[in-house]
Structure formats: structure tokens, C-alpha cells
Amino acid sequence: MVRLFSKAPKRRNNFIKKSPVLYKSRKSDLLPGKKGSAVSAWQPLRLDKRLAFITFAFVLFGLIFTYSSSAFDSTSFFKRQLLFDAMGILAALFLSQTYDKLQKIKLFSPMNLMYATWVLLVIVLFTRSQANVHRWIDFGFFKLQPSEIAKVTLVIYVADYLNNVSGKLAKNWKLLIKPMVVAGITLGLILAEKDIGTPTLMGAVFVFMLLVVGARLKHLAIPAIAISPLVIHQLFFVGYRRERIFSFLDPFATAGSSGYQLVQSFLAVGSGGWFGKGLGNSELKLEYLPAAHTDFIFSIMCEELGLLRVIVILGFFCWLLIRGISLARVAKTHFHSLVIFGLTITICMQAFFNMAMAIGLLPTKGIALPFFSYGGSSVIMTLVMMGIILNMAAVDNTQNNLREDITHYKNRNK
Secondary structure (H helix, E strand, O other): OOOOOOOOOOOOOOOOOOOOOOOOOOHHHHOOOOOOOOOOOOOOOOOOHHHHHHHHHHHHHHHHHHHHHOOOOHHHHHHHHHHHHHHHHHHHHHHHHHHHHHOOOHHHOHHHHHHHHHHHHHHHOOOOOEOOEOOOEEOOOOEEOHHHHHHHHHHHHHHHHHHHOOOOOOOOHHHHHHHHHHHHHHHHHHHOOOOOHHHHHHHHHHHHHHHHOOOOHHHHHHHHHHHHHHHHHHHHOOHHHHHHHHHHHOHHHHOOOOOHHHHHHHHHHHHOOOOOOOOOOOOOOOOOOOOOOOOOHHHHHHHHHOHHHHHHHHHHHHHHHHHHHHHHHOOOOHHHHHHHHHHHHHHHHHHHHHHHHHOOOOOOOOOOOOOOOOOHHHHHHHHHHHHHHHHHHHHHHHHHHHOOOOOOOOOOOO
16 A cells, blocks of 8 residues: 555656545545545635625725715715725625534524514614614614614524425415514514614515415415504604605605605706716715715716616616526525525615615615615625625535535526
């Protein structure tokens, strides 16, 4: 037997020089995590190049427009947004390599994550109000928005639960009770913060996730009818929300009051024309359009870029949606599939809600444009979502490449 790493006499036509560890290795040795295997040492996961490119492009564009849309303190907003992006990228890179391992730790189980989220959502109700709402926990150097965390934890919990009851929902409607209770508590706590936009978004994502696993519409209609009085009350019997509904229907009739923000948004979008005024040349951001660098940053983008260039940004969100759904369809497990699907439509639906609000297709609401709107919690948690999606796609890719009995994830379902 030839001993590896020992001096052997030189011979002609000796063994071809190959890596001594992988030479004569068995197929079982190539499986990850096996003791004594050839690749038992940790190796970085290979991330999906298209998702990574989309994420990088959004972060870059977001920084540019944070600087461009800020009227009088651009440098300060840009520096803070750069810090938030750096924190989010570090979190995304960490999760993209380790989330599949973290989810196996009991402390990070989906239900424990929901408990922690509920604690934060209760704490924020007793914090000092800002702009007459309770949405942030102020740590001085950073303001944490628990509802942003809830977007991630609720998707993970629902995906985990539906993974365990997959194929049974159509026959047993009682299985819907538990996730509806958990979702109801979460959305109810967020609604208590005087925030109706986030519960609407998360409720829509929750319904989509139920539908893709086989829940019947008639089973969802009963709880929808049950909560309709609450929805009607929140929309039409809460003063400022009722004003927003009426100003949305006819913003120019209330241009001096509740419809002011929407009218200014119309002016910004329309004045951009086909090719825009150029970066930094927005006029509506000069104290005409409130929240120009946060909720209405899309209006400033339209003014400075014009319609043709903004379509490119819209196309990137569509590309993200298509890529995420494609990866969800070929995921190795139902859990991976549901998490990728849920987080992808959360990001994209929030983006489409924000854009629709800016052009008057939906009533004005405090919903940020993912990757673009200034804000720490929103940017960081959006990048956390991308990190989790990248991890699950990479895990499926790695395991499918190492097992010959599993088709490569790009060719599955073809």
C-alpha cells in the first residue's frame, strides 16, 4: 500500500497527480456532514448568481436615490443609509451561509421566533408615540420597527406549519385554525400600533401561502366574512383613515388638506415625462412633497428618471418575483418552497403597493419601497429576507449536485 505524503522512489508513469484526499473517494464520502468524508470541512455555499446580482443592484440604486431624493441633508441620510445597508448585507451574507443550520436549533424554532416577535410588538405599544403612532422602539442610535421583523417570522412560521400539514388542508378545514390564530394575533398587535398598511400586506401574503398549498376558498371565506366588520370599522369609522379614502377617490377636491400629499406625488410623477429631469434635479422634494425620501421616494424617481428608466426598476422587481417563484417551484422541500415563495411575494407585493400608492391606484399609506426608502429596520429586514432566500436556494443546489439520484434544481419539473 502506498502511504500518502511519504517519500516514494521515483518511477516512470507513476500515479497521476491528483488531490490525495479526493483520490479513490466513494460517492458516500462526497455527502456533506459525514465523519471522515472528503468534504466534511465547512465550505461556503454557492449562491444563486441572479438573485445576488438583483440584490446588489437594488442596494446600489437605493443608495443613489436616498442621496438624490433628500432635499437639504443628503449627506447625513446617505451615510446612515449606507450604514443600514452594510448591516443588512452582513446579516444577509451570514444567513445565506448558516440559516439552514440555525433553523435546527430549538431556540430559533418558528414558534419561538413568533413568541419573541409578539413580545416586541407588545413592548412597542408602551413606547413614546412618534407622529401619533407607536411603531418604533427607540434605542437612541437606532429605531427598531418590530412590524418589519414580523413580516419575516410570520412567513417562516406559516411555512413550517403548512409543511407539516401539506396535502391535508383541502379535507380538514380545522387545520387552518392554528395558523389563523397566530396570524390574527400578529396582525392585531400591528393594527394596535395604528398601522393598517402592514397588516393588509401580511394578510395578503398569508392568504397566498394558504392557497398554494391547497386551502379552499370556501374555507377562507368564512373567516374573511367574520373580520369584515373590523375592516369596515378601521377604514370608515376612524377619522384620518376615512379622510384618506375620500381624498384617494378625489384628491384634487382636497388638495389643500388630506389630498395634498397625493396631488404633489402626481405632480412629481407627471413632470418627469419620458426621460426625467436628471438625478438630483427634482423640484417637488424641496419641501413640496412630504416624505420624499421614505414613502414617496418612487415619485421622486419618476420625476428625476422619467417613465422609461423607471420601467427598468419595475422590471427588476418583476425579475425578482419570477426568479423567486421559479426557485420555489423546484425547491427540495415544501418548507423551503413556501419560505422562498412567501418572502419573495412579501418584498415584491410591498414594492407594487408602494408604487401603486404613489400614482394614485391605492390610498396613501406608510409602506416603504423595499431597498429604496430610507429607514433602518426596513432595509435590514429586506436584506435578511434575501439572505434566507439565497440560503435555501443554495442548500437545494448543493445537495442536488452532490446526490446523483436527485436531478439538478435547474432541471427539475421540466
